[in-house]
Amino acid sequence: MARIIVVTSGKGGVGKTTSSAAIASGLALAGHKTAVIDFDIGLRNLDLILGCERRVVYDFVNVLNGEASLQQALIKDKRSENLFILPASQTRDKDALTMEGVQQVLSELDQLGFEFVICDSPAGIEHGAMMALYFADEAIITTNPEVSSVRDSDRILGILDAKSKRAEKGLEPVKQHLLITRYNPSRVDAGEMLSVDDILEILNIPLLGVIPESQSVLNASNKGVPVVFEEQADAGQAYQDAVARLVGEDKPMRYVKAEKKSLLKRIFGG
Amino acid sequence: MSLLDFFRTTKPSTASAAKERLQIIVAERRQQGEALPAYLPQLKKDILEVLAKYVNADPNMVKISLEHSDDNLSVLELNVTLPDDDESA
C-alpha cells in the first residue's frame, strides 16, 4: 500500500510547498516511486518549485472531472524517473475536489505501484486543506518557530485527530511528524526565537527534521530545482536527513546549533 | 550582534514568553477536546437503549466525557443517574 502523507500547517507561507517538493524528490532519489499532488487549487506553485511549469498540460481538476486520465495528467520529473507530479489547476474553483474524486485518484496511484503519495496542502482549514488531509496515513506538520505557526499546527493536529478518515472510521490515528522550518539557531541563542525543544515540549509530537532558514531555499526556487539537490547546502542536507528518517533511518539532527563566531565577528556584527 | 548587545549580560528572552503563552493555549485547546471521537453520540444512544430495558431512561441520565490526561492515556468517564425506585419500570 502507498503511504499517503499530507504536508500541512494551517498557517500560510511556512514552507509546505518547499518541503513537499524537497521530500518527494528526496524519496524518489532514494529509489522510491513517489507522486506529489498539489492540492492548492487556483494557486498552483508546486510545478514552479519542481521546475516543470512549462510541461503542465492537464491538471488535478481535469482528472477529477474526467477530462483527462490520471496518466495523461501526471508529469514525469526530468531529474528522477521515480517522481511524478500532479499539478493543481490554476483557474477553476476548488469545489471540484470531491471526496469520491480524491479517493479515486489516490487508489489509482496505489494501483500504479506508487510507494509514496505526498499531498501538498493549501494553507487554512477550508475545503482544500481538509481534502488534502482527509485520506492521509501520515502528516508532516510544517511549523515555523513563531507563535502563530505553532498555534495553527496544534489546531491542525486537533483536526487530524477528529476529522480525518482514520479518525472517522476509528482506525489507527494519522501518524504525526513535526517538521520545523526556517529555523535560526543564533536567534534561538539570543532568546528571540522558540527553540526546537520549546516547540517539541508544546506540541509533543515526534520530530522529523529541522530545516534552517537558508538562502539556498530561495536560490533553489529561483532555478526550479528542489533544495535537496543542493547537496552542499545546509537546508538541502537537512531535507535529505528528514527523508532518511521518513524511511526509517536514524540520523542525528544537523544545523540546530549556532555556528561559533569569531570574537571579532561577535563584536562587530555579522 | 552589536557591540552593545555583546556587553549586555542579561537579555530579556521573548522566546520564553512565547513558550509560556503557547503552552497555555495548547493545553486549553487539547482539553476542550476538539478531538472527541465520532462514536461518542452513538455510544450514548446505545447505552440509553440498554438502560431503557430496565429503567425509565431519559437522555439526561447519561453523561459521557473523555479526558486526555496524558499522551497515551484517555479516560472515558460515564455517569449514569438512576431514577428513584418508585419510578422504575
Ligand SMILES: Nc1ncnc2c1ncn2[C@@H]1O[C@H](COP(=O)(O)OP(=O)(O)OP(=O)(O)O)[C@@H](O)[C@H]1O
Ligand atoms: N528554510 C527556508 N529558508 C528560507 N526561506 C524559506 C525556507 N522555507 C521556505 N522558505 C521561503 O518561504 C516562502 C514560502 O514557502 P512555501 O511556498 O514553501 O510555503 P507554503 O507553506 O507552501 O505557502 P502557502 O501556504 O502559500 O502554500 C518562499 O518564499 C520560500 O522560498
Ligand SMILES: [Mg+2]
Ligand atoms: Mg504552498
